[in-house]
Amino acid sequence: MTYQHTSQIETQTDPTALKAVLAWFDQFQAAPIPHHIWLQCQLALIEGFTNAVRHAHAGLPLATPVRIEVAVSDRTIDIRIWDRGPGFDLAAVLRHRITVSNPDSENGRGLKIMYLVADRLTYEPAAEQGNCLHLHKAFAL
Numbered sequence: 657m658t659y660q661h662t663s664q665i666e667t668q669t670d671p672t673a674l675k676a677v678l679a680w681f682d683q684f685q686a687a688p689i690p691h692h693i694w695l696q697c698q699l700a701l702i703e704g705f706t707n708a709v710r711h712a713h714a715g716l717p718l719a720t721p722v723r724i725e726v727a728v729s730d731r732t733i734d735i736r737i738w739d740r741g742p743g744f745d746l747a748a749v750l751r752h753r754i755t756v757s758n759p760d761s762e763n764g765r766g767l768k769i770m771y772l773v774a775d776r777l778t779y780e781p782a783a784e785q786g787n788c789l790h791l792h793k794a795f796a797l
Contacts, residue, residue, distance in 0.1 A: 712741025
C-alpha cells in the first residue's frame with residue numbers, strides 16, 4: 657500500500673498569514689518525511705510564501721489569494737504555491753543569483769534556499785490560476 661496525502665490552503669496576501677500556513681504545514685510532520693527533510697521543506701515554504709506576498713503580489717489588494725498545495729507520497733514531497741503576480745524567469749534569476757552571490761544581499765536569498773532544498777524547482781504560468789512555483793523533493797525512508 658502506498659502513502660498519499662494532499663492538502664491545500666488559501667490565504668490573503670498578508671505576511672501575518674504565514675503563522676496559519678506554518679500551523680497547516682505541521683500536519684506533514686506525521687507523514688513518512690524524515691524530520692530534517694521536513695524542516696528543509698518548511699524553510700522553503702516560508703521563503704516561497706514570503707516571496708509571493710512581498711514580490712509577486714506587491715501592489716495587489718490584500719484579498720488577492722495565495723494558494724498552497726502540498727502532496728506527500730512514500731518517497732516525495734511536492735509543494736506548489738500559486739500567485740497572481742506578473743511572473744518572472746526563474747532560471748535566469750537563479751543563474752544570476754548563483755553566479756553573482758553577495759552574502760549581504762537579501763534579494764534572491766529565498767530563491768537560492770528553495771533551489772538548494774529542491775530536487776526540482778520550477779515557476780511557470782498556470783492557466784487561469786496565475787503562476788505556480790513547484791518544489792519537488794525526493795527522500796529515502
